[in-house]
Amino acid sequence: MAERLVFHIDVNSAFLSWEAVKRVQNGEADLRLIPSCIGGDPKSRVGIVVAKSIPAKKYGITTGEPMAMALRKCPNLVVVPSDFEQYVKCSKAFKAICKEYTPEMESFSIDEVFLDMSGMEKIYPDPIKTAHEIKDRIRDELGFTVNVGIASNKVCAKMASDFEKPDKVHTLFEDEIASKMWPLPVNELFTCGKASASKLISAGIKTIGELAKADITELKRLLGDKTGIQLRNFANGIDDSPVKEEKEEAKGYSAETTVDDNLDSFEKINRMLLAQADIVTARMRAENARCRCVGVTFRTTEFKNKSHQRKLPESTDVTDKVYEVAKELMIECWNGEPLRLIGLSITDIDRDGFEQMSFIVDERKEKMKKLDSALDSIRGKFGDDSVKRASTVEVGKRINRKFKAERKNI
Numbered sequence: 025m026a027e028r029l030v031f032h033i034d035v036n037s038a039f040l041s042w043e044a045v046k047r048v049q050n051g052e053a054d055l056r057l058i059p060s061c062i063g064g065d066p067k068s069r070v071g072i073v074v075a076k077s078i079p080a081k082k083y084g085i086t087t088g089e090p091m092a093m094a095l096r097k098c099p100n101l102v103v104v105p106s107d108f109e110q111y112v113k114c115s116k117a118f119k120a121i122c123k124e125y126t127p128e129m130e131s132f133s134i135d136e137v138f139l140d141m142s143g144m145e146k147i148y149p150d151p152i153k154t155a156h157e158i159k160d161r162i163r164d165e166l167g168f169t170v171n172v173g174i175a176s177n178k179v180c181a182k183m184a185s186d187f188e189k190p191d192k193v194h195t196l197f198e199d200e201i202a203s204k205m206w207p208l209p210v211n212e213l214f215t216c217g218k219a220s221a222s223k224l225i226s227a228g229i230k231t232i233g234e235l236a237k238a239d240i241t242e243l244k245r246l247l248g249d250k251t252g253i254q255l256r257n258f259a260n261g262i263d264d265s266p267v268k269e270e271k272e273e274a275k276g277y278s279a280e281t282t283v284d285d286n287l288d289s290f291e292k293i294n295r296m297l298l299a300q301a302d303i304v305t306a307r308m309r310a311e312n313a314r315c316r317c318v319g320v321t322f323r324t325t326e327f328k329n330k331s332h333q334r335k336l337p338e339s340t341d342v343t344d345k346v347y348e349v350a351k352e353l354m355i356e357c358w359n360g361e362p363l364r365l366i367g368l369s370i371t372d373i374d375r376d377g378f379e380q381m382s383f384i385v386d387e388r389k390e391k392m393k394k395l396d397s398a399l400d401s402i403r404g405k406f407g408d409d410s411v412k413r414a415s416t417v418e419v420g421k422r423i424n425r426k427f428k429a430e431r432k433n434i
């Protein structure tokens with residue numbers, strides 16, 4: 025196989041930078057230059073640090089820590105709420121620039137992409153120069169910085185972009201692995217979670233280099249077969265996973281909420297899901313679109329992310345239909361652990377086809393459609409907050425009991 029060339033592009037302190045861009049445009053202080061963070065409601069002193077500036081990091085503030093603790097470390101900390109619309113706007117803008125350089129781009133998260141630059145040497149003979157060009161264009165055209173990692177596979181490119189920040193280009197080619205990656209602590213290896221890291225450290229494996237040379241039988245015993253093999257491969261810079269280019273159609277609508285009080289019951293979760301279903305389907309209906317896939321994403325208090333999605337037998341734009349599927353998905357994949365974040369997404373968007381007609385006329389569906397369009401037109405007049413469905417406030421308890429019962433039957 026020909027040598028591959030992969031770029032990993034990662035926005036530096038994404039949410040904070042994106043909020044800063046907005047504020048600088050309005051003539052306000054640059055959050056990146058002062059101790060600041062994105063967090064929960066600054067007045068309530070609850071919630072967690074979602075992103076922090078480099079000056080805030082100097083006070084020892086860490087992402088994920090409770091806001092009260094962060095404020096004790098730095099009483100002058102400027103705390104700003106999150107603005108998801110702004111994040112989506114900035115995310116789209118930087119991905120559009122990246123996409124100009126190769127047809128094969130994988131969106132890895134809201135602020136990260138992989139670019140497969142293999143076989144592009146005729147157009148871009150010098151990868152390091154090209155990486156600098158992408159990085160500088162994003163900085164100059166959009167006002168925020170990224171790091172670019174260059175390597176022959178995704179894992180090494182991802183590791184490279186994590187070296188010194190911000191606004192830097194790093195390489196991690198095969199002959200650089202021993203000098204650049206092996207001295208790093210083992211917990212910094214991509215996909216090495218807290219639990220794996222502490223098992224490795226207590227077995228005396230403290231650096232990525234030690235992991236790379238560790239006995240595979242011992243690693244399998246410590247971490248299980250799959251994780252043991254994967255982490256040892258990654259430590260040796262071995263990874264042949266492809267850059268997965270997604271179809272344009274994968275785009276959709278999503279809502280995501282980070283909560284201050286843990287979501288620990290179906291009652292709370294369902295209330296949030298209904299509110300989110302309401303928001304995303306209203307946006308979709310405004311564009312005369314329908315979806316064929318519903319997904320839920322959540323994050324536990326230990327920062328584990330999980331997502332689950334389902335294709336629908338026919339496309340829909342009905343809030344309650346989307347809400348019902350989202351609830352089912354949660355029943356299937358939530359184990360009861362407290363959640364910090366929950367999101368609902370609708371994808372596989374159908375923009376011009378007609379909704380497939382069921383053979384049975386679904387009266388309830390027709391009623392729901394009427395309710396939806398009535399709510400949408402009120403929203404159009406008075407803004408999104410003017411209408412809240414009764415059930416987002418009231419029927420949670422009943423739903424929760426019902427779902428507890430249903431869970432037992434699975």
Ligand SMILES: [Mg+2]
Nearest residue numbers: 034035036135
């Ligand atoms: Mg980032």
